[in-house]
Amino acid sequence: MGRGPVVAGKKDASAKAKAKVFSLHAKLIEIAAAGGADTHLNTALADAISLAKKEGVGADVIDRAIKRGAGIESNGERAEEIIYEGYGPGGVAIIIKTLTNNKNRTAPNIRHIFSAFGGNMADAGSLSKFMFDFGGNIRIEKPEDIDTFEMNILETSAQDYMIGDTHIEIKTDRSAFLKTKQQIETMGYTILSAELGYTPKNYQEITDFDTALKIYSLLEACNEDEDVELVWNNADIQDELWAEVAAFVESKKFRT
Structure with a gap:
């Protein structure tokens, strides 16, 4: 795994994972479109559209996201970027970037992910500014x-x-x-x-299987949450241990 694994929610080829990827790209486009719908003047929007197309996002999804973000069509719910911070298993520092149009849904979900695996949320800026x-x-x-x-x-x-x-x-x-x-x-x-x-700035070394498994499970839960875009952390786990954990998790999954 190496140091500081990043979860982007784009590796699983399942239909559920693909739907999440499309949703995240739509939110990114919506946020970028707030700066204007003209891609010649709004380079952030042009980049967001380009990335979405590379992931196979359809033109209709892109068009609707642009209209929502630019205010051409709006149901009153615009996506926004929110950062959550906290400590995971083994004292690993974690930053979670979300894109959401419903903070009342996202915040409890992130809090549950932390608590479910022995972690806890921290005040905004307490980790991102200093660690x-x-x-x-x-x-x-x-x-x-x-x-x-x-x-x-x-x-x-x-x-x-x-x-x-x-x-x-x-x-x-x-x-x-x-x-x-x-x-x-x-x-x-x-x-x-x-x-x-x-x-x-510094890394937290994790050497035991149980703690590494909890970290893996926490990151996987983030990967499955529809509002999570990216996760950063300072875990330092050897590739061999991470591979052992991944193999264990895979062996426990039900295959149809």
Whole structure:
């Protein structure tokens, strides 16, 4: 798993998971459209639509979300982004980003997820301001010529980068996120994802199976919640232990 796993709710190919992905993209488009329905003037909306199309979201869903966000058609319920913070099993710090049009539904659901797995919610800002850094994270397809990439990246506003087996993670300062993204696009690299998010300043090491299982279950519960978009945490769990937990959970699932 590595450090600080992120849950995006986009990995399960089931119909339920796909419906959640579509719903999340619709909410993202709705929020972006509040800045105007013209994609030539509203680049945030253009990016949100592009990402939605890559996930297979239909044109009718996109169109309705734009109209709701821009106020062209509104039922009085606009989506908004709300951040929840708390501690999970083993003292792991967790930040949950939600997109919701019903806070009265979302807040109790998130509180239940924390309490169900031995965690508790914290005051807004108590973790995000002191235990995490907020900045840009850009993931690109790993190019064949790494030497050229490493020279090119020095010409951008990127802070740091990490080369993986199939992709490269690029970190940016919050204020330089869009500029860096544009620079990378201009260089011709394939961007797989680009978002602002949280990176832990310190990590909480988890070494026992039971605690790792509770963390896994909490993250899975977040993944299944219709309003949760992303989850950040500072868990440090070895890949072998995480794989053992995942295999255990999978073995307990009922297969039809």
